[in-house]
Amino acid sequence: MTYLDEAVSLETVIRATVPRYTSYPTAPHFSTDVGADAYGGFLDRAAAEDGPISLYVHIPFCHSICHYCGCTTKATRRYAPIEAYVEVLRSEIAMVAARIGRRAVSHIHWGGGTPNLLSAAAFEAIVGDFHRFFDIGSDTEHAIELDPRHLGEERASFLASIGVNRASLGVQDFDPAVQAAIGRIQPAETVMAAVDHLRGAGITSLSFDLIYGLPEQTVSSIRRTVETAMALAPDRISLFGYAHVPWFRVNQKLIDTAKLPGSELRLELERTAHGSIKAAGYTPVGIDHFARPGDAMALALSTRTLRRNFQGYTTDRADTLIGFGASSIGRTPAGYAQNVTDTGNWRERIVGGRFATERGRVLTAEDRLRADVIEQILCFFDVDLSAMAARHGADLAVFSADLDKLEPLVRSGWVTAHGGRVAILRHGAELARLVASAFDAYLGTGGRHSVAV
Numbered sequence: 001m002t003y004l005d006e007a008v009s010l011e012t013v014i015r016a017t018v019p020r021y022t023s024y025p026t027a028p029h030f031s032t033d034v035g036a037d038a039y040g041g042f043l044d045r046a047a048a049e050d051g052p053i054s055l056y057v058h059i060p061f062c063h064s065i066c067h068y069c070g071c072t073t074k075a076t077r078r079y080a081p082i083e084a085y086v087e088v089l090r091s092e093i094a095m096v097a098a099r100i101g102r103r104a105v106s107h108i109h110w111g112g113g114t115p116n117l118l119s120a121a122a123f124e125a126i127v128g129d130f131h132r133f134f135d136i137g138s139d140t141e142h143a144i145e146l147d148p149r150h151l152g153e154e155r156a157s158f159l160a161s162i163g164v165n166r167a168s169l170g171v172q173d174f175d176p177a178v179q180a181a182i183g184r185i186q187p188a189e190t191v192m193a194a195v196d197h198l199r200g201a202g203i204t205s206l207s208f209d210l211i212y213g214l215p216e217q218t219v220s221s222i223r224r225t226v227e228t229a230m231a232l233a234p235d236r237i238s239l240f241g242y243a244h245v246p247w248f249r250v251n252q253k254l255i256d257t258a259k260l261p262g263s264e265l266r267l268e269l270e271r272t273a274h275g276s277i278k279a280a281g282y283t284p285v286g287i288d289h290f291a292r293p294g295d296a297m298a299l300a301l302s303t304r305t306l307r308r309n310f311q312g313y314t315t316d317r318a319d320t321l322i323g324f325g326a327s328s329i330g331r332t333p334a335g336y337a338q339n340v341t342d343t344g345n346w347r348e349r350i351v352g353g354r355f356a357t358e359r360g361r362v363l364t365a366e367d368r369l370r371a372d373v374i375e376q377i378l379c380f381f382d383v384d385l386s387a388m389a390a391r392h393g394a395d396l397a398v399f400s401a402d403l404d405k406l407e408p409l410v411r412s413g414w415v416t417a418h419g420g421r422v423a424i425l426r427h428g429a430e431l432a433r434l435v436a437s438a439f440d441a442y443l444g445t446g447g448r449h450s451v452a453v
């Protein structure tokens with residue numbers, strides 16, 4: 001991107017394209033130098049550390065693909081490919097467990113795709129493996145991403161029976177015109193029924209995913225969507241800006257770009273949704289999350305223990321996150337590792353007894369320092385650079401060029417930067433990605449990103 005020059009308007013900020021920083025360095029800066037051997041080394045190093053680890057399982061299958069979807073998944077109506085996938089997944093789990101050893105698990109996360117397409121037997125087998133290889137306790141957070149269109153009463157009870165205690169539901173938008181434009185018809189009653197089933201089964205920690213910036217959205221339609229969502233009282237809400245990347249996700253070519261809101265309306269949609277959620281009593285968390293006061297995520301914000309990882313904001317503090325499945329990304333103290341995306345290729349590698357790592361990143365000392373700074377900005381909208389430099393044994397001077405880049409934002413009165421401390425004073429949710437990007441040493445040398453707001 002071109003960094004901000006003299007005259008900064010919020011408009012400029014909206015148009016700036018910056019990463020979402022779910023990792024630093026970001027995924028476009030991962031390299032194929034990190035493969036199976038390097039990942040083995042990462043796991044060996046992680047095995048030498050104490051403390052719990054986290055597990056992420058990627059299920060890249062859906063019944064059909066929503067037009068807007070930016071996730072790595074594919075459509076299938078048959079169960080055979082899913083069954084075959086699960087078998088390989090179990091081999092991968094055994095392989096990683098043999099290398100990292102028996103560890104306590106603080107967090108399990110099923111993502112996708114649509115994890116709920118797995119049969120009960122498949123869930124039981126994988127969760128059984130987790131119990132066999134790792135220490136899963138009653139305090140392990142066990143979360144799943146759910147599509148409300150595929151969740152009956154029986155399935156909700158089943159998920160509770162295998163230990164699932166948190167669910168995030170893909171709500172997106174309740175407006176029928178928006179739903180038609182995004183290829184996802186999901187009446188409010190469907191979401192209400194899913195919420196009832198989950199609560200009835202004892203899975204009471206619920207989160208909703210909402211998206212602004214979708215085709216056909218208006219200020220009044222998004223206000224109604226938020227009101228409907230609020231009536232169901234989820235504990236948390238993720239309010240994502242629609243990322244339109246049709247060069248990367250061909251299904252998004254089905255979105256009529258003429259119906260997409262322009263940058264001004266997009267900002268207004270975000271403001272409206274943000275304001276309505278806040279007015280309903282939720283605490284804004286970072287750039288796109290909200291939590292009820294008293295919820296663990298709101299607490300993590302106030303105690304400055306909130307973290308950010310590939311799934312977004314989290315209360316999980318584990319330093320090692322193991323990714324299972326095609327395209328999954330893991331983080332270890334030594335670096336990041338991403339599995340190959342193609343499921344056939346992933347299967348071939350695992351069946352051949354090798355890790356399926358295709359790309360990744362060995363972290364340098366400076367990467368670690370900058371990753372910490374960027375995470376602080378994304379989580380808390382401020383950072384104590386002196387403290388960060390001291391923690392990493394670095395000199396504050398390492399940031400001098402970065403601080404220069406913030407000058408226009410400082411002159412606008414939105415950001416302060418003195419005494420080694422940077423704080424965003426206004427428009428935090430809109431500005432955090434941009435302010436963080438000032439500390440990104442690789443910015444402008446990677447792929448294309450979506451707009452900041």
Ligand SMILES: C[S@@+](CC[C@H](N)C(=O)[O-])C[C@H]1O[C@@H](n2cnc3c(N)ncnc32)[C@H](O)[C@@H]1O
Nearest residue numbers: 068069070071112113146147170209240242243
């Ligand atoms: C991997 S999906 C899993 C949820 C589940 N498959 C469903 O659709 O209900 C996680 C969330 O990512 C968000 N998402 C997907 N594509 C997006 C895009 N292009 N821009 C912004 N958010 C997106 C949606 O809010 C979705 O609920």
Ligand code: SF4
Nearest residue numbers: 062065066069071113
């Ligand atoms: S939004 Fe969810 S259901 Fe729709 S295609 Fe993406 S992962 Fe599948």
